[in-house]
């Protein structure tokens with residue numbers, strides 16, 4: 001693997017772009033406008049233009065959210081003086097191309113670089129791609145290192161998370177009706193890849209529910225399996241057909257281990273069933289990974 005200064009700079013630029021860090025002030029301006037309007041105020045133009053000076057706490061919150069891959073929700077003051085979180089506005093204010101945050105992008109980069117340096121065979125897959133940011137990143141890192149013999153598999157319903165039908169997911173409904181922001185059409189995702197100049201034959205889209213698409217996917221071997229489907233069902237129906245395809249020395253990354261209890265349960269059940277004892281390594285408050293030995 002050739003590591004050059006320009007490759008490192010390109011990878012860093014990809015991260016700042018995917019996380020919308022480059023234009024963080026504009027994101028803060030949008031949030032500020034929503035917060036102000038939500039609470040019946042008028043936007044002051046001086047505050048708006050000089051957002052970094054006028055709203056440093058908002059800029060700091062945005063920075064923290066982008067580092068940790070957290071979601072910002074807006075607070076609305078209620079007539080009785082209390083505040084409520086306006087969760088539904090998540091659909092309007094979630095603006096990055098990936099929601100996984102910088103620590104998890106750093107982890108993904110480390111996993112890819114290890115796989116390349118140690119010649120661990122196999123492709124890379126993410127199950128649950130949303131706008132496609134993490135897959136765009138994986139494709140970009142391969143481009144930076146001029147790797148042409150590995151494929152990025154991008155698996156998603158492109159219709160959001162399924163409604164909870166498995167008992168282990170009961171009460172955990174983040175399907176399209178509840179969180180439409182998670183349903184991104186495949187054409188939109190492909191258009192985003194194109195904008196980054198990274199849509200080519202090394203990217204393959206697997207459209208459909210994981211239970212249908214993954215058992216028949218023409219994947220031979222994987223070096224990176226990145227799970228990001230939130231539910232028990234979505235985690236289990238990805239692991240079952242794919243885990244045995246992960247090479248020794250390959251990585252299994254679990255985005256939702258700390259944020260979605262059904263996902264944690266699926267991982268704990270699968271690891272127990274299969275007698276997997278490799279330690280779970282913490283990436284940030286939400287995510288973990290292990291390396292297959």
Ligand SMILES: C[S@@+](CC[C@H](N)C(=O)[O-])C[C@H]1O[C@@H](n2cnc3c(N)ncnc32)[C@H](O)[C@@H]1O
Pocket residue numbers: 097098099100126127128129130131132133134135155156157158159160161162182183184208209210211228229230231233234
């Ligand atoms: C949290 S988002 C993924 C975020 C993404 N990894 C990123 O980089 O921002 C979860 C995604 O998983 C998909 N998904 C969840 N369960 C699924 C299933 N069983 N089959 C297909 N897609 C699923 C949803 O459509 C959604 O796009």
